[in-house]
Amino acid sequence: MALSPYRIGRISVKAQGAWGTAAGSWAAANYVEAEVTVPTPVQEALKTDTMRGGFYESTVVAGSKAGVEVSLRMPLHGFSTASPSGEASAHVDAVLITSALGAAAQNGYSASDISGGSASSLEFTDGTGDITWEGHALMPAISGGHSIGWITSVDVSGDPDTAAPIANLSAAPTGSGAVYGSNVIYLSTTQPTAFSLLWEGADSNSKITYFDGVVTSAKLTLSPKGQPTLECTCKFADWTNAGSGGAPGDYALTDLPQMPAAIGDNGARYLLGGTAVNAASFEIEITNDVAEAPGHASAQGVAQYVTTNRTVRTTVTVPAASIATINAPGTSAGVVQLDLNTTPGRALSVLMPLAQREALETLGDAGGLVALTGVFGPSNYTGDDTSTVPANTDFRIAFL
16 A cells, blocks of 8 residues: 655645635745645534434534644745846745735845945935835845845935945945845734645645635744744635645755855844844744634635734843843843845845843853843834835844
8 A cells, every 4th residue: 555755745835816715826936845744634523412312423514624723844045046136026935924924015126226335324326216215125235245234214315325224234335236125024914915835745646725824923043053944833714635636746946045054154143232242042933813704605604814913022142241231121122133144035134123122131051151031022113214114114024
């Protein structure tokens, strides 16, 4: 008899056009390089304990299929193996994180308009600056590589046009070359866009589509020297079993390059209050609380999952050069920014523009060093020059 191995097959994820309609036309760009729990379908069994003649069971009626949960753990990926020639795209990792945080926007690419500047001000040829860059992360070339800055203001009134980052670049930009824009995923009250997950097992009869899905929790582990990873729990309101079409065969995940180790040679840096700080560990936890919106006409009685609350917490452990101050809950930490990699197409930056300490910093051990661990949450931020999102949003993740 044939048996189906646990880690042979394929997982794919794709945003849907509408609730209630599963995604189709799967392509290599939708494949997910991830560890996954076996996604077990669920369906309610409805039974009323009626009078009967013996000890046999009352009639069982099949109910709703809503409520399937699937967990994924994956290395974080960039969206392009080559330097982009236009705006950043929304790849699989971005689809999952956007479901948790709420919304995304792509902007900021400039092929050849930069003319120089400093770490605190990017300069562009007169007439080429764009105020819609505000709130986005831009990545210009610097000597020996690239650096990421989150733009808080753009001034097009003089010559040259200028763009100022909320925290300085690691060095002054060069006077030529492309400036790479970003797909910014930001904390929002926007309701999630549903997505589908296709599971194809090693056996030709193993093919199940889970759809009307949302991410209910996500955890990003972005510690130094480590491989950046994403763990998320997804919840689906419906599923279908094709019964055939599995056994996808060999395939290469060449479209989505894994992000490299978080080390300085790859451009990694952590800023606290706008100042570079050594960190022993860095984790982000996102919670997306959802409620079912019931509907008789919906296939499984659930019209969609509605977000009722979102929370973001960043936990950072820093080796303590001094413990003269142990910061209290509620104190401001200013700008928190983490750049993981600065290779175009596989770069990542995290921004909490106005961080608040959620708890008393704790003393502990970090590899034999005394360390302080702080938990940060986003305060309401209004420091950017425009109200057009993602400007003035409280937490952002950018793929560049």
